[in-house]
Amino acid sequence: MNLRDLSYFCAVAETSHFGRAAERCHVSQPTLSAQIKKLEDELGVTLFERSNKSVRLTAVGQEILLIAHRVQEGAADIRRAAMAHSDPLAGKIKLGIIPTIAPMIIPSLLAMTGRKFPALHLSFVEDMTDPLEDMLRSGALDAAILATDPMHSTLEEIPLYDEPFWAAFPKGHRLAQKSHLVAMDIDPQELLLLSEGHCFRDQALSVCRHAVSQNAAQADTRATSMETILNLVAAGAGVTLIPALATQGGRLAETGVIARPFTKSPRGEGASRRVRLVFRRTSPRLQLMLALSEAITDDLPPLVHAVPKEE
Amino acid sequence: MNLRDLSYFCAVAETSHFGRAAERCHVSQPTLSAQIKKLEDELGVTLFERSNKSVRLTAVGQEILLIAHRVQEGAADIRRAAMAHSDPLAGKIKLGIIPTIAPMIIPSLLAMTGRKFPALHLSFVEDMTDPLEDMLRSGALDAAILATDPMHSTLEEIPLYDEPFWAAFPKGHRLAQKSHLVAMDIDPQELLLLSEGHCFRDQALSVCRHAVSQNAAQADTRATSMETILNLVAAGAGVTLIPALATQGGRLAETGVIARPFTKSPRGEGASRRVRLVFRRTSPRLQLMLALSEAITDDLPPLVHAVPKEE
DNA sequence: TGATATCAATAGATAATAGCTATCAAAAGG
DNA sequence: CCTTTTGATAGCTATTATCTATTGATATCA
Known part of the structure; x- marks a missing residue:
């Protein structure tokens, strides 16, 4: 059995005429006759009672026609579903x-x-x-x-x-006097970091490589969010690094935190x-x-x- | 699209494995891969996300899988319907x-x-x-x-x-004296016939060919059923011919109607x-x-x- | 790290089949 | 009796589904 066979079958059932059905299916009449015969052989039943003058559905044929319509509707649904998903930007x-x-x-x-x-x-x-x-x-x-x-x-x-890192510190901090910083300006003792697992923690540490070993003192104050860290900074608990986009929106200024970029290296490679x-x-x-x-x-x-x- | 393709698709979707799906479908793995690819091309969507380690249905694939199951169920229904009708004696x-x-x-x-x-x-x-x-x-x-x-x-x-004709007449009728009759025994004036359109009317007339022209007198008493005619006979309104099987069951005797067979011709051809x-x-x-x-x-x-x- | 195993995709050849044209055979109608 | 209609048949071709053998890419294990 075959979806094509079923559509041939439906066409003959609906036109009661092999020739017109073949036309509707865009195939020749012998092709259609052969396929119907094949379908009948496969199912082991006679679907049509044919004579030169008429083509009539048998009882089984009528029963199967209803199901065949259902099946074809399903095939159409599949095509529709595919069509609906064929836009790669949807x-x-x-x-x-x-x-x-x-x-x-x-x-x-x-x-x-x-x-x-x-x-x-x-x-x-x-x-x-x-x-x-x-x-x-x-x-x-x-x-x-x-x-x-x-x-x-x-x-x-x-x-x-590429997103540069900035340093963030409380208003009045000694770093506020410079417009651009270098890594060594960060005092390891002051550095606040995100908790482990945040990639930004590791990246901040790799910028302040000199701080890696000395940062143990801060082990108990690892915050799970940037938000928390900045609150700590605002409260004067230390300084931190933040990604550039975190300086947007004016939230820092409101809480009295100041942010400064780092100086780019001669090759244009800043901390980022x-x-x-x-x-x-x-x-x-x-x-x-x-x-x-x-x-x-x-x-x-x-x-x-x-x-x-x-x- | 094709019912076979859909079953391949379902097999892959359910096993998440081209090799095992191919085994289940009793085809080789390259065959199955090719048919799935063909189906994807035809529908214009990717049905599976494949890697060496995993085969995963895409969103469209999931949607289509549900419809494909429906379609296959329909195909099974067609086979079932055919099976149920395949016994020619049912x-x-x-x-x-x-x-x-x-x-x-x-x-x-x-x-x-x-x-x-x-x-x-x-x-x-x-x-x-x-x-x-x-x-x-x-x-x-x-x-x-x-x-x-x-x-x-x-x-x-x-x-x-072949069903012989019998003559039927009321009890005490002159014909009762003979055990077998010949056509000429029937008096055209007495002959009661079914209304036109009944083949038995014409057949009775062809037996009593001699009655054809003379039967005009009975034109107004043509009954529409054997039952009616026999009631007329019982009432003494005339005689009639009845098919042999109508003599069964004892109904005639109850109503006082007597039935007699005709003599067979030398060649064994009775009126029948x-x-x-x-x-x-x-x-x-x-x-x-x-x-x-x-x-x-x-x-x-x-x-x-x-x-x-x-x- | 290198060897092996796993798995889908590809290549190339073959077998199955759906398709065509041309023709036939039966029936209906003028 | 001839013509028309219509489905079936015959013979051939184009398509395609299928196979085996192989590749290429990962993952696993020693």
């Missing part, structure tokens, strides 16, 4: 974002996709890098925005932008992290990933830098 | 019978089919030959039991039996009619027709005669 997409990026990027991301991909429905999961990669690999996420090279070879990445769109190498939505990354990099905020093309 | 059959046969044959017919074809459901239409032939040709009937050669070449017949099973030449139920006619002739009542084999 549908639902579940995006994981690390906590040091999520709050800053989600509003603009939603605005941008609403504008450029009106048929796309985004949902978000905010978690740390490792759990996000796990979810990505298991299929629980379609993509993630991360700030590290993906660990697994099954994952693919598209660079989005590379933010990437990550997804399974096997993802069927590569096209969407490319479109999405391009849309993001097309309209970057001034505080971050597009990735140089040759990379 | 199902419903609508049988037309002329009024001068119906009352005598229906009880034994029902008993016989109930015994020999328990899966067969008979229903009956009692009418005169012409309307029955029309219904037969239009498909409103599956078969008919008639006593005439079918008029249309589209109809086929199987002889069942041939009763046949008639159906469309194109009928898909030829097998049932043969079985049915054989079952009827296998167990004829003593008053009728099997049709000689050479005919």
Whole structure:
């Protein structure tokens, strides 16, 4: 049995005429006759009672016609479903974002996709890098925005932008006197860090390499969110590093926290992290990933830098 | 698209493994891969996200899987329906019978089919030959039991039996003195006939050929049923011919009507009619027709005669 | 780290089949 | 009696589903 055979069958049943049915199916009459015969042989029943003058459905034929219509409707539903999903820039997409990026990027991301991909429905999961990669690999996420090279070879990445680090300290702090800082300006004793697992903790530490060994004193004050750390900074508990985009929006000034960029090195390499769109190498939505990354990099905020093309 | 493709698709979706799915479908893995790819191309969507380590349904794939199951269920329903109708000796059959046969044959017919074809459901239409032939040709009937050669070449017949004619007259009638009659014994003035359209009317007249022209006197007393005629006979209104089987059951004796057979001619040809099973030449139920006619002739009542084999 | 195992995809050849044109055979109608 | 209609048949071709053998890419294990 075959969907084509069923459509031939329906055509004959509805026209009561092999020739006209063949025309409707865009095949020759002998072809159609042969296929009907094949179907009858396969089912072991006679579907039509034929004579030169008339073609009449048998009792089984009538019964089967009803079911055949149902089956063909199902086939049409499959085509419809496929059609509805054939736009690569449409549908639902579940995006994981690390906590040091999520709050800053989600509003603009939603605005941008609403504008450029009106048929796309985004949902978000905010978690740390490792759990996000796990979810990505298991299929629980379609993509993630991360700030590290993906660990697994099954994952693919598209660079989005480089985001410099800034130092944040309370108003009146000695660092406020300089417009640009260097890593050594940070006093390891003062440095506040996110809890382990946050990639930004490791990145901040690698900027302040001199602080690694001496930071043990702060072991008991590791905050689980940027928000908490900045509150600690505002309260005068220390200084910290924050990603550039976290300086936006005026929240810092309100709480009396001051932020300063670092001086760029001669080669233009300041302290920064590379933010990437990550997804399974096997993802069927590569096209969407490319479109999405391009849309993001097309309209970057001034505080971050597009990735140089040759990379 | 194709029912086979859909079953391949379902197999892969359910095993998440091309090799095992291929095994389940009894085809090679490359075959299955190719067909899935073809299906994806045709639908314009990716159904599976494949890697060496895992095969995962996409969102469209999940949606389509549900519909595909529905479609396959429909295909199974078609096969089931065909299976249920594949026994040629089962199902419903609508049988037309002329009024001068119906009352005598229906009880034994029902008993016989109930015994020999328990899966067969008979229903009956009692009418005169012409309307029955029309219904037969239009498909409103599956078969008919008639006593005439079918008029249309589209109809086929199987002889069942030859049924002699008997004369019926009131108790004390002069004919009662003879044990066997000849046609000329019938007085045209007395002959009562069924109304026009009944084949038995014409057959009775052809037996009493001498009565044809002289029967005009009875023109106003044509009864529409054998029952009525016999009541007239019982009341002394005349004599009539009846088919042999109408003499069964004791009803005649109760009403004081006497029946006598005719003498057979030297060649064994008495006055009689041939009763046949008639159906469309194109009928898909030829097998049932043969079985049915054989079952009827296998167990004829003593008053009728099997049709000689050479005919 | 290198060897092995796993698994889907690809290549190339073959078998099955759906398709065509031309023709036939039966029946109906003028 | 001839013509028309219509489904079935015959013979051939194009398509395609299928096979085996192999590749290439990962993952696993020693």
